[in-house]
Amino acid sequence: MKQQSIRFRDAAIKFCSFQSTAHFNSQSSAIREASSSSFSSSPLKALNLYSRMQRQSLPFDTFSILSALKSCTNLPHNLPIIRHLHAHILKLGFSPHAYVATSLLSVYASTVFRDARILFDEMPLRNTVTWNIMITGYSRQGDIKTARIVFDTMPLRNLASWSAMVVAYMDHSLWNQGVALFRQMLSSTRNSNYECLNPDQLTIGSVLSRCGRMGSVGSIIGKSIHAFAIKNIWELNVEFGTRLVDMYAKCGLLQNACSVFNMIKGGNVVSWTALICGAAQHGHGEEALKMFEKMREAGVKPNELTFTGILAACVRSGLVDEGRRYFRMIDEEYELRPRIEHFGCMVDLFGKAGMLAEAYEVIKTMPFKANVVVWGSFLSSCKLHGEFEMAEKVIDKVMEMVRPENGGVYSLIADLYVLGGKLSEAERLRELMVKQNVRKVRASSFTCAAAPLMIS
Numbered sequence: 001m002k003q004q005s006i007r008f009r010d011a012a013i014k015f016c017s018f019q020s021t022a023h024f025n026s027q028s029s030a031i032r033e034a035s036s037s038s039f040s041s042s043p044l045k046a047l048n049l050y051s052r053m054q055r056q057s058l059p060f061d062t063f064s065i066l067s068a069l070k071s072c073t074n075l076p077h078n079l080p081i082i083r084h085l086h087a088h089i090l091k092l093g094f095s096p097h098a099y100v101a102t103s104l105l106s107v108y109a110s111t112v113f114r115d116a117r118i119l120f121d122e123m124p125l126r127n128t129v130t131w132n133i134m135i136t137g138y139s140r141q142g143d144i145k146t147a148r149i150v151f152d153t154m155p156l157r158n159l160a161s162w163s164a165m166v167v168a169y170m171d172h173s174l175w176n177q178g179v180a181l182f183r184q185m186l187s188s189t190r191n192s193n194y195e196c197l198n199p200d201q202l203t204i205g206s207v208l209s210r211c212g213r214m215g216s217v218g219s220i221i222g223k224s225i226h227a228f229a230i231k232n233i234w235e236l237n238v239e240f241g242t243r244l245v246d247m248y249a250k251c252g253l254l255q256n257a258c259s260v261f262n263m264i265k266g267g268n269v270v271s272w273t274a275l276i277c278g279a280a281q282h283g284h285g286e287e288a289l290k291m292f293e294k295m296r297e298a299g300v301k302p303n304e305l306t307f308t309g310i311l312a313a314c315v316r317s318g319l320v321d322e323g324r325r326y327f328r329m330i331d332e333e334y335e336l337r338p339r340i341e342h343f344g345c346m347v348d349l350f351g352k353a354g355m356l357a358e359a360y361e362v363i364k365t366m367p368f369k370a371n372v373v374v375w376g377s378f379l380s381s382c383k384l385h386g387e388f389e390m391a392e393k394v395i396d397k398v399m400e401m402v403r404p405e406n407g408g409v410y411s412l413i414a415d416l417y418v419l420g421g422k423l424s425e426a427e428r429l430r431e432l433m434v435k436q437n438v439r440k441v442r443a444s445s446f447t448c449a450a451a452p453l454m455i456s
Helices: 002-035 043-055 062-072 079-092 098-111 113-122 128-140 144-153 159-171 175-187 201-208 216-231 238-250 254-263 269-281 285-297 304-317 320-332 340-352 356-365 372-384 388-401 407-419 423-435
Strands: none
Touching: 079 098, 098 113, 098 128, 113 128, 128 144, 128 159, 144 159, 159 175, 159 201, 175 216, 201 216, 201 238, 216 238, 238 254, 238 269, 254 269, 269 285, 269 304, 285 304, 304 320, 304 340, 320 340, 340 356, 340 372, 356 372, 356 388, 372 388, 372 407, 388 407, 407 423
16 A cells, blocks of 8 residues: 555656646746747747746746847847846856856847946856857947957957958948958968858858948959859858848849849849849939839739839939829829838938929828928928028928937028028028037938848
8 A cells, every 4th residue: 555655656756747847848948939039930029938937937948048039139128127137047057058158148239238248247157159249239339449449359250250340340431441451351260269251141241241342352352253253153042142242232233234134043022122223322213213123024013112112212303293193103003101201212202303292292192190301301492493492491490309419401491491591580590500519420311222132
């Protein structure tokens, strides 16, 4: 009887242990699923499940902790949650774990970089990934000098390290340093640990995507990258091919862009959009429209950025009727919601054509509050056509939202006052510009010239 009781007790313990383990596994899996990048993911649900595991005293593994940290990056005002998770990680004793510490550093680097620096200094073990995170973090802070010190100090550099530093230079328009380091990267076939450093498409692609903003220098680097890819017999897949198309198009080399595009197997909306935006940016409006029609014939559905490009092409070429037709097509034919960029293009299109009443009507009726760029476009058209009376209706409204960094708008309004014979107002505004240290910057418009290329 006693032996039977002992066997029953052992079986009950095993059953409870099995139930607890099964419950833990299901909860951990649920957190991973909720924090994934799939369409059905829910960061808040992942954190609620994590909190439930904590309340039920279930054991945690690295996967559930990493998933919870990943969820934090997708939530607004997430700093208190990050710090709570950090405290819990310390309590659980997971802080020395390499993956957990690296993930925590990455989260801090994208939210409060000051805390990331403290955590990095306190880390007993640092790997190449943690050093790379700090390079990117300092770059985002605009501290390129310290980013380079980190790059030079790290004991072991990999391809991502070189790429992060090159991109840091290019993102801050330090072209000479970026180009020099890029060439050094290509010539460094091995790192300090004698591991091969063969640049891949991902590493090269991050540099390639910056070339379009470098002007003639960018086209030289872009061509060098293309030659490097051909020399190493890289497959021209959709992603890398689209980056090449985007680079050539933004540099104004449309023939090269079209040649690469024709070699891509299975071109998608992103590669078509890169071609259209490139043609629009460099004043080839008719070519952009032809490309758009070919895209539709190929059965590729345009997206919002495609329509920004095609409307920009209409603006550059003064194609008012075509612009109206494509604007209506956004929601009527493709059921997309027009964005403020699309309305801004229509304001620009009507304004440059001298149809200022129509441009003003677009501003009044669009479902967005007009920003400085929209108003600046309208005022620029008023100046172009000598319509001070039309501009005077909105100057006070624009002055309420203009900021010192919008120096071009200040200058534009001052010029309009001169146009209208109100010299004292123009002088007062220029004095205000000096007093507020207004910076005159290059004008902005709603074109896709500087739009980021989203590779899907």
